[in-house]
Amino acid sequence: MKETPYELLEDDQKKKHGKNNEAKMTLYNALPRKEYARVFMCKTAKEVWHTLIITHQGNSQVKNCKIDRLTQEYEKFSISSEETIDTGFTRFNAIVTSLKSLDPDYSSKNHVRKFLRALPLKWRAKVMAIKEAKD
Incomplete structure (x- = not known):
């Protein structure tokens, strides 16, 4: 041309x-x-x-594979007792942010609950005690 x-x-x-x-x-x-x-x-x-x-x-096929991998990471997400809450939250936030960027329809409901369930049991008790003290 x-x-x-x-x-x-x-x-x-x-x-x-x-x-x-x-x-x-x-x-x-x-x-x-x-x-x-x-x-x-x-x-x-x-x-x-x-x-x-x-x-x-990537193209739509690569994008769908990335979404599937991130969804699997989200579902399996947990924080070890050796890991700090900050590093765990950084990892969790990276997964959620990546999912949102690849899939605009991705729902962000219940992330707080998911994150709290991922905490080791000893930390969960502390978080719940702090929450009850505030209420």
């Missing part, structure tokens, strides 16, 4: 061209150098965005 010089474009085409460049620059400025190197040859902002989605989420 032959490219038309900017000077010969119609006003609406120039406006679209300007909006596309603005969107591309916004995306480029938000990306780390490694990601920029991956997309800098894209001609449109849509192409940049699509490349990033495929790179980080």
